[in-house]
Amino acid sequence: MYLEIFKAENTGNDLSIMLSGVCDTFSSVIWDVEYFSPGKFEIYVSANAETIALFQRGNIVGRSDDKQHYGIIEGVYLRTDAESDDYLTISGRFLMCLLNRRIIQPTLSFTAYHTYGEIVQTAVQRNCIRSWAKAERVIPALEIGDVSGACWDTRTKLQISYENLMEWIYTVCQNIGGTANIRLREVSDGKYTMYFELSQGTDRSIMQQENMPVVFSDVYDNLLTYIYNSDYSEYRNYAYVYGEGEGAQRQFATCYAGKEMPTGLSRYEMYVNASDLSQTVRSDDGSETVVSEAEYMEILKERGAENLVAPVLSSEATIVAESHQFVYGKDYKVGDFITMQHTGYGIQIPRVRLVGMIESFDSDGYGLTPVVQE
Structure with missing residues (x-):
């Protein structure tokens, strides 16, 4: 290398x-x-x-x-x-950090259902890409690339403004399970362009049968160290989202994580201030459109879903870098679901996402430290 x-x-x-x-x-x-x-x-x-x-x-x-x-x-x-x-x-x-230099401006509003892929690409186009953004806001040599993964086909309605572009994109990624990346691609002899791409990891856990399972375990001698962390101190799974208006006339909606409404001790509530979301949407040509109350409720719920806080359930491990069983980058990659287990302590996480991988090259050789999240 x-x-x-x-x-x-x-x-x-x-x-x-x-x-x-x-x-x-x-x-x-x-x-x-x-x-x-x-x-x-x-x-x-x-x-x-x-x-x-x-x-x-x-x-x-x-x-x-x-x-x-x-x-x-x-x-x-x-x-x-x-x-x-x-x-x-x-x-x-x-290179995704380049989008940290832009905010979403003006307001981006989707009052009809669009896929998350279309929405995120539009946000990047209008704030970074030539022929869409103002000349002084263009990020030179940045183009829109491919979209892959079923999560990006999920459809929603939303309205967003003045958020940091990169941070907002990663918030969407966390909500739907996808990721965003900017990479170089050679477009002519010796010249390169940056491409913004959206993708999704692959399920390689023991909970599926389509792909070869990837298991890290003390039994297979490919798990050297293991740390498990579970923290619910910041967990929030039910949101009261308040939009425009004053006092009793203020518009509000509620949303929650999961398929069933949490109750009792399983319910962790939070307040979300969404007063920046308006029922009156101004388009690029200056015309105004008033969205229906039902559409506005959907937009409020989407904002609430973006602010829900998942529990911190993570693991860190050191795995065998030169494993003959699984080769990083070939058999699995960041974003994939894998299985981790430590039979000595009776711990098994059958389906966990690999959310990070630290590769190290030094005088001691090559090392791999994965970070996973349930």
């Missing part, structure tokens, strides 16, 4: 992305891929004229063996020492 460094230069109103060089003599690399956040990376390398020129803030870093994840350099730390080697620490997040 070696690192690929791409230089991103503004050329007028566009962005030129070209391979600038490679680096295969690093001391360590941490590659933290996450499903519901942009993920991050850190590189530790000897400092010299060549590496300092390569690892500049704003350049893009990829891996020769990973064509799905590309990071933008946000931090460069240089330390010189007369008695030992000089070194660079380079850090950043993967």
